[in-house]
Amino acid sequence: ACGGSDSGGSSTAAPGADALSHAKGVTTVEFWHSMKGPNAVALNSIASRFNAAHKGKIVVKPVYVGEYDDAIAKYKTSVQQKHTPELIQVYDIGSRFMIDSKQTVPVYKFADKDKWDTSQLEPNIANYYTFNGKLDSMPFNSSMPLLYINKKLFAKAGLDPNKPPTNLAEIMADAKKLTDRKHNVVGFNAAIYGWFLEQLLATNGDQYCDRNNGRSGLATKVDFASPDGVKVAQWWTDMVKKGYASNTGRTTDAAQQAFKSGTVGMSLESTGEMRDYINASKGRFDVVAAPFPRLSGTGSPNGGTIIGGASLWIDGIGHTDAQKRASWEFVKYAASPEVQASWHTGTGYFPVNSKALDQPSDKAWVKQYPQFTVAVNQLHSTKPSVATAGCALGVMPQARQSAEEALEKTITGGDPNAAQANLKAQADALRKPIADYTRAVQK
Numbered sequence: 001a002c003g004g005s006d007s008g009g010s011s012t013a014a015p016g017a018d019a020l021s022h023a024k025g026v027t028t029v030e031f032w033h034s035m036k037g038p039n040a041v042a043l044n045s046i047a048s049r050f051n052a053a054h055k056g057k058i059v060v061k062p063v064y065v066g067e068y069d070d071a072i073a074k075y076k077t078s079v080q081q082k083h084t085p086e087l088i089q090v091y092d093i094g095s096r097f098m099i100d101s102k103q104t105v106p107v108y109k110f111a112d113k114d115k116w117d118t119s120q121l122e123p124n125i126a127n128y129y130t131f132n133g134k135l136d137s138m139p140f141n142s143s144m145p146l147l148y149i150n151k152k153l154f155a156k157a158g159l160d161p162n163k164p165p166t167n168l169a170e171i172m173a174d175a176k177k178l179t180d181r182k183h184n185v186v187g188f189n190a191a192i193y194g195w196f197l198e199q200l201l202a203t204n205g206d207q208y209c210d211r212n213n214g215r216s217g218l219a220t221k222v223d224f225a226s227p228d229g230v231k232v233a234q235w236w237t238d239m240v241k242k243g244y245a246s247n248t249g250r251t252t253d254a255a256q257q258a259f260k261s262g263t264v265g266m267s268l269e270s271t272g273e274m275r276d277y278i279n280a281s282k283g284r285f286d287v288v289a290a291p292f293p294r295l296s297g298t299g300s301p302n303g304g305t306i307i308g309g310a311s312l313w314i315d316g317i318g319h320t321d322a323q324k325r326a327s328w329e330f331v332k333y334a335a336s337p338e339v340q341a342s343w344h345t346g347t348g349y350f351p352v353n354s355k356a357l358d359q360p361s362d363k364a365w366v367k368q369y370p371q372f373t374v375a376v377n378q379l380h381s382t383k384p385s386v387a388t389a390g391c392a393l394g395v396m397p398q399a400r401q402s403a404e405e406a407l408e409k410t411i412t413g414g415d416p417n418a419a420q421a422n423l424k425a426q427a428d429a430l431r432k433p434i435a436d437y438t439r440a441v442q443k
């Protein structure tokens, strides 16, 4: 396995893992992940509990390797260097690449062998990670984006947090009321994050890439420069231009800090940010979570939000059978009802195991913090469709960055009319990388 500090710069391992792994006969699993803040605390605690239960046999060493984009880039390098970790957390949009890399052992192979019942997974989530009828990776931290509301600012603006805006036009109307320049309050702020564009398009039933969102064959082009994509970029640009929204750029960290500062009325973020927001706002303001807005009106009957977050992949090359088995043991543990209940309450990610919601600890928690059920309800009410399956594309990480570049250029430039040209230029530029990727995979 790769050494943590060699592989990540700012990498951090779970406390105590190193000392444990030096014991003889112990199988070590290095586990690369991208969790920070309370989510890292919850993840390290899962590993510590697993290690305690497998004392003298298995040690899982979690190593933070940066954001999802950094993690997959580092993983690609580690594959080239033939020096990969045993286990890696990869975001949703890296799934197609992971399958095509042929580097991993699909989890269904272990699940079949152990007669591990995959029906305990939430059907929508399992669906997302099932390709050709098989589960390739184990969903772990599953999410959907939500609309976050600062209840205090809402009340101050005379708005009712029980009647949150449900689409972009309503967000604009409420953001106008919330904006209070004198007190440095802005109605809306969110990272210029491609994930939100992908989700908004899906609410209108749009496909992000062709060939049924890459589910009925390798996609050949992205469709984010569609009239709906243009509408999103124009809306966002107008919001900033009118002063109802601030622009903190593309990093989610900056947008999260802005919301936590208490000067932002509404924001878009993953349900996986819930615990961090609740911890950070304690004693200053209440955080209300509302369903993710539709792009327009009530959205399309075939539209909705897409599963987000990440799943766990077992690397198959350069590791012993004992290590692969040990990775699976951890993966199984991580998906169990007990662990998923603690993961749900400790982070805000919804449990991938439907039985987790019946755990007394989970029930008690959501009674106190009903915000933790908003995404679960959103998940359960989402109709599986081509749009809500999301785009499976080998170069999806690159496609997301291209869309973000187009959005950022439009928003920063302040010209909503430039949206079409910017999005189209980025979509066109992606044709070659997509074709190159397809050629490489089909070789």
Ligand SMILES: O=P(O)(O)OC[C@H](O)CO
Pocket: 068, 091, 092, 093, 141, 142, 143, 144, 195, 270, 271, 272, 307, 308, 309, 310
């Ligand atoms: O912030 P997360 O973990 O919910 O992930 C969001 C996106 O799905 C990542 O691609």
